[in-house]
Amino acid sequence: MGNYRKHKKSKYKHIRIIGIVILFGAIAFGIYSLSEKTFTNKKLSALHIAQTNNSPKKTNEVNGYISSDSPKAVSGSMQIVANSGVPQWVKVPSNEQLNRFTDMSKDGLTIYRINNPEVLKTVTTLKTPRRSMTDIEKEYPNTLIMNASAFNMTTGQIVGFQINNGFLLNDWAVGNYLQYAFVINKNGSCKIYDSTTPASTIIKNGAAQSYDFGTALIRDGKTVPSDGSVNWEIHAFIANDKSNNLYVILSDTNAGYDNIMKGVASLHLENMLLLDSGGSSQLSVKGKTIVASQDNRAVPDYIVMK
Incomplete structure (x- = not known):
């Protein structure tokens, strides 16, 4: 037990x-x-x-994305000048022979195609005075005139990447965001550059004039995703196609990115850049106002074509 x-x-x-x-x-x-x-x-x-x-980080717009790691702008590659001299005309040749100015407007877009023009940029210094469209029409009669680069509304000083007569007036702004400029070369060819290319290279490549404000919508024949900057406002654009015809394009209020891109799809554009918009947007053809500024705004930089 x-x-x-x-x-x-x-x-x-x-x-x-x-x-x-x-x-x-x-x-x-x-x-x-x-x-x-x-x-x-x-x-x-x-x-x-x-x-x-x-x-890529999504923007507030439903249309597209922006890069989260934008490359640093290359600035300071060469000396800028205080004055580029009297504006010079640059011939922009096309391999087509068409009417000089052709109205192709549709669907909330004012579109003019310009064939084989000579082109002039009005800004020659960063402090070029603001002038009304009427003043520019008097100085350059029988031409097509549209507002171009942006400016500081307080000081009136031109901003962005600026070249005229082959001289650098203003370099890329220092920063970690991508900037664009529409460049017309001395031989009349057109190209959009971004701020990863130094000014010295752009001018060495033959740049005569540059126009700057906003994003590229089309570059080298390819659509650039929306960054949200094309919104409900009136917008102005400069563009060229595969035959090197130039285009000026102004969108109506509330046209929006999608409608604009659909409206220009048939043009087969090579490059398309956003220029100064809103109240600065205005267009005149042979002395006739096609799109009036919303507040009769005087601006320092116009693109003039004859």
């Missing part, structure tokens, strides 16, 4: 030990699982952050 009791106690003792071992094993496994899950979640979270940082 005594041996039986000892055996029974010993049996219960072994069972308790096994139970304790199992309990501690379960606890250890739980701690390991929780740690592993936490570590995995941290890795996934870090991976998500890394992917997010290297991926």
